Amino acid sequence: MCGIVGLKGEFKADTILSMMKIIESRGRDSHGIYLKNQENIIYNNNFKFSDFKVDDNTYNIAIGHNLLSIFNFYSEDELLNFQPIKYNNLILAFNGEIYNYKEVLDFLKSNLYDDESPKSDSELLVKLLYYYYNKNHNLLDAVEYTNRIIDGDYVYAVFDGENIGVTRDKIGVKPLFYGENNGLEGFASEKKALWKINIKDNIKSLKPGCILYNFREYPPKDLISDYVSAHNHKYETYKKKLDTLLNQSVKDRIKNIGDIALIFSGGVDSTLLLYYILDNLNENQNLTLYTVANKDSQDLKYANKVAESLNQKLKVTLIDEDTVRHYLDKTLLAIEEANLMKLGVGMTIFIASHMIFEDNIKVALSGQGADELFAGYNRYKNTYNQGYIGKDGIKYKRFKAVECELRHDIENIYKVNLERDDAVSMANGVELRVPFLSEEIVKLSLNIPGKYKIKNDEDNIRKNILRDLASDKGIPDYIAYRNKKAAQYGSGIDKILRKKVFKNSDINQYYNKLVENI
Numbered sequence: 001m002c003g004i005v006g007l008k009g010e011f012k013a014d015t016i017l018s019m020m021k022i023i024e025s026r027g028r029d030s031h032g033i034y035l036k037n038q039e040n041i042i043y044n045n046n047f048k049f050s051d052f053k054v055d056d057n058t059y060n061i062a063i064g065h066n067l068l069s070i071f072n073f074y075s076e077d078e079l080l081n082f083q084p085i086k087y088n089n090l091i092l093a094f095n096g097e098i099y100n101y102k103e104v105l106d107f108l109k110s111n112l113y114d115d116e117s118p119k120s121d122s123e124l125l126v127k128l129l130y131y132y133y134n135k136n137h138n139l140l141d142a143v144e145y146t147n148r149i150i151d152g153d154y155v156y157a158v159f160d161g162e163n164i165g166v167t168r169d170k171i172g173v174k175p176l177f178y179g180e181n182n183g184l185e186g187f188a189s190e191k192k193a194l195w196k197i198n199i200k201d202n203i204k205s206l207k208p209g210c211i212l213y214n215f216r217e218y219p220p221k222d223l224i225s226d227y228v229s230a231h232n233h234k235y236e237t238y239k240k241k242l243d244t245l246l247n248q249s250v251k252d253r254i255k256n257i258g259d260i261a262l263i264f265s266g267g268v269d270s271t272l273l274l275y276y277i278l279d280n281l282n283e284n285q286n287l288t289l290y291t292v293a294n295k296d297s298q299d300l301k302y303a304n305k306v307a308e309s310l311n312q313k314l315k316v317t318l319i320d321e322d323t324v325r326h327y328l329d330k331t332l333l334a335i336e337e338a339n340l341m342k343l344g345v346g347m348t349i350f351i352a353s354h355m356i357f358e359d360n361i362k363v364a365l366s367g368q369g370a371d372e373l374f375a376g377y378n379r380y381k382n383t384y385n386q387g388y389i390g391k392d393g394i395k396y397k398r399f400k401a402v403e404c405e406l407r408h409d410i411e412n413i414y415k416v417n418l419e420r421d422d423a424v425s426m427a428n429g430v431e432l433r434v435p436f437l438s439e440e441i442v443k444l445s446l447n448i449p450g451k452y453k454i455k456n457d458e459d460n461i462r463k464n465i466l467r468d469l470a471s472d473k474g475i476p477d478y479i480a481y482r483n484k485k486a487a488q489y490g491s492g493i494d495k496i497l498r499k500k501v502f503k504n505s506d507i508n509q510y511y512n513k514l515v516e517n518i
Contacts, residue, residue: 002026002027002065002066002067002068002083002094002095002189003020003023003024003026003027003065003066003068003095003188003189003190003193003426004063004064004065004066004093004094004095004155004156004157004176004187004188004189005019005020005023005062005063005064005065005186005187005188005189005193006061006062006063006064006093006157006164006166006186006187006188007019007059007061007062007184007185007186007197008060008061008164008184008185008186008214008215009060009183009184009185010058010059010060010183010184011058011059011062011184011197012054012056012057012058012059013033013035013042013054013055013057013059013062014054015062015197016033016035016059016062016064017033017049017052017054017064018196018197019064019186019188019193019194019196019197020033020049020064020065020066020193021049022190022192022193022196022518023066023188023189023190023192023193024049024066025426025427025428025429026066026068026095026189026190026426026429027065027066027067027068027069027429028066028068028429029067029068029069030045030046030047030048030066030067030069030082031046031047031048031049031052031064031065031066031067032044032045032046032047032064032065032067032082032083032084032093033045033047033052033062033063033064033065033084034061034062034063034064034084034086034091034093034159035059035061035062036059036060036061036062037057037058037059037060037061038060040057042055042059043084043086043091045065045082045083045084045085045086046082061159061164063084063091063093063157063159063164064084064093065083065084065093067081067082067083068362068426068429068431069081069362070257070362070363070431081120081121081122083122085122085123085126087123087126087127087130088130089160089161090126090129090130090133090158090159090160091158091159091160092122092125092126092129092156092157092158093156093157093158094121094122094125094126094154094155094156095154095155095156095174095189096121096152096153096154096155096156096169096173096174097121097152097153097154097253097433098121098124098125098150098151098152098154099151099152099153099252099253099438100149100150100151100152101121101124104124104128104149104150105117105118105124107128107149108124108127108128108131111131112127112131121152125146125150125156126158128146128149128150129142129143129146129158130142132145132146133160137160139158139160139163139165139213140163140165140211140213140218142158142165143158143165143167143211143213144211144221147167147170147209147211147220148221151438151439151440152169153169153171153173153174153433153434153437154168154169154173154174155167155168155169155174155175155176155189155206157187163213163214164213164214164215165211165212165213165214166178166187166206166211166212166213167206167209167210167211167212168206168207168208168209168210169208169209170208170209170220170439171208171410171413171414171418171437171439171442172207172208172209172413172414172415172418172419173414173418173422173434173437174189174422175189175190175205175414175418175419175422175423176188176189176205176206176212177189177190177191177194177203177204177205177206178194178203178204178206178212178215179194179199179200179201179202179203179204180199180202180215181197181198181199181200181201184197184199185215186199187206187212189426190336190423191203191336192333192336192518195515195518196518204217205414205415205419207219207220207414208220208414227442227443227446227447228407228446228447232449235452235465238444238448238452238465239465239468239469239472241444242441242444242445242448242465242466242469243469243472243473245438245440245441245444246272246276246435246436246441246469247276247279247280248438248440249435249436249438249440249441250273250276250277250279250280250365250435251276251280252438253363253365253433253435254277254280254281254285254363254365255280257285257363258284258285258286259285259286259288259359259360259361259362259363260277260281260285260286260287260288260361260363260364260365261287261288261289261290261352261356261359261361261363261364261365261430262274262277262287262288262289262290262364262365262366263290263349263352263353263364263365263366263367264289264290264291264303264306264307264314265291265293265299265302265303265367266291266298266299266300266301266302266303266304266305266306266479266482267299267302267367267479267482267484268370268463268466268467268470268475268479268480268481268482269367269370269371269376269436269466270366270367271306271470271475271479271480272367272466272469272470272473272475273365273367273435274289274306274310274312275470275473275474275475276435277365278310287312287313288312288313288314288315288356288359288361289303289307289312289313289314289315290314290315290316290352290355290356290364291303291314291315291316291317291352292316292317292319292348292351292352292491292493293316293318293319293491293492294318294319294320294491294492295318297491297492298482299491300316300318302478302479302482303316306479309476315355315359317351317352317355319351319491319492319493319496320496321496321500321501323351324347324493324496324497324500324501325501327347327350327351327354328347328501329514330350330427331343331346331347331350331424332510332511332514333427333514333515333518334346334350334423334424334427335420335423335424336423337420337511338507338508338510338511338512339507340494340497340498340502340507341494342420343497343507344491344493344494344497345417345420345421346420346421346423346424347424347491347493348491348493349366349421349424349425349432350424350425350427350428352364353424353425353427353428353430353432354428356428356430357428357429357430361430362429362430362431363430363431363433364425364430364431364432364433365432365433365434365435366421366432366433366434367434367436368417368418368421368432368434368436368437369410369413369417369434369436369437369442370436370463370466371463371484372406372409372410372413372417373406373410373436373441373442373445373446374445374448374453374462374463374464374465374466375402375406375450375453375454375462375463376462376463376484377462377484378460378462378484380402380405380406380453380454380462381454381457381459381460381462383401383402383405384398384399384401384402384450384454384456384457384459385457386401387401388401388402388404388405390404390408391408398450399449399450399451399454400450401450402450402453402454403446403449403450406446406450406453407446410442410446413437418434418437421434448465452464452465453465453466460483461481461482461483461484462484463484467480467481468480
């Protein structure tokens with residue numbers, strides 16, 4: 001995973017470099033840049049900041065890329081992963097993974113005139129983009145058609161010499177922010193890169209599936225809500241299909257990786273992922289579990305119990321007030337928001353990913369999304385009791401109310417959870433992968449009736465179909481049917497933040513002073 005930035009307007013080369021440097025944690029293995037004005041082009045996709053010579057020319061377009069190399073750096077295939085990548089007249093900067101690589105490759109082989117197979121996701125993507133671009137030389141159309149074919153977690157920017165398009169995956173797993181100030185328009189993987197060049201007001205998050213084309217946002221052709229159909233299968237049919245898709249999603253996200261981390265709470269979501277990982281782990285892969293908890297928490301108790309029963313290596317950071325204060329500033333700067341709830345969850349992932357970074361592991365899996373897909377939070381029980389007003393203004397009741405809220409939560413998970421989680425993990429140079437949020441699992445889950453997720457107004461554990469699947473896979477009932485406890489509460493971080501760190505101070509004032517020093 002990587003970090004990308006871009007600019008349009010009038011600026012010097014050191015402007016784009018300053019944006020790249022402030023988000024260097026997203027990719028330290030190599031850096032690449034494309035700069036263009038009416039007379040000159042600078043293109044270098046493999047340099048170190050200390051070696052890059054800045055000139056005094058003014059440029060009109062720039063794209064920058066920080067590379068986090070997941071595989072063995074400088075292997076033969078990895079050479080083609082340096083970015084931005086150039087193919088004919090297209091310049092591409094890509095942050096993400098394409099999980100249906102083989103299907104896209106087969107499509108290209110049957111439609112492209114050249115027979116040289118791409119050796120990286122970025123090369124595959126730029127060739128697919130050019131295939132559609134070459135039909136009518138319309139970059140917007142090329143991006144739209146490309147997004148219909150690829151399945152993955154991604155953000156990418158593509159430039160054809162005149163137009164620039166930036167887009168984001170349909171779920172919003174990977175972040176992209178954009179804004180404008182005094183004629184200078186920019187986009188970046190993190191807000192702080194825009195802050196660095198004085199784009200601070202009205203920064204927008206590109207909506208999932210949307211295309212930012214010449215800095216105008218175009219909506220996707222299909223939305224998350226379009227995934228809902230009228231199909232109503234039997235319980236066992238849904239459960240079997242969910243099992244198949246979860247297995248495939250995990251398999252896709254761990255293939256070709258040597259060392260794998262799992263952020264582990266000992267709850268049903270992360271334990272399910274553990275079982276699927278073990279089902280697909282090969283002899284050359286190593287797995288380590290990481291838990292963040294206070295010494296008396298249920299998370300620690302059950303994480304230890306599961307790890308011991310499966311003979312898995314578990315690493316733990318115990319939480320106390322000193323630990324929270326130690327990670328406070330770094331986590332706040334990463335999430336770029338003075339929000340106590342996000343801080344509590346974000347710090348849990350920040351600390352876990354810091355442990356992972358110290359072990360020189362670059363990919364971690366997380367159970368994010370399971371609660372929003374399968375009604376894990378207690379508030380869904382309240383929705384069942386009280387009803388929910390949908391976008392159409394109709395008040396839905398009971399199971400329909402739950403289904404409506406779940407759909408709303410998945411549509412908004414990118415700004416509520418995913419941007420935070422990506423920010424805190426990438427602040428440590430760790431790529432976070434979320435198997436529950438594959439496009440196919442989201443499609444299936446939004447069509448599973450609410451009655452299979454929450455039983456009634458007294459259902460205190462919820463997520464019933466997921467828990468039954470866990471039990472079917474052999475996960476002990478004390479885990480499969482364990483009560484849900486949010487990460488910030490299970491770790492004890494939320495209590496320390498509210499009762500001690502910010503008991504007599506204002507988080508907004510603290511955060512504003514922190515940001516002033518960037």
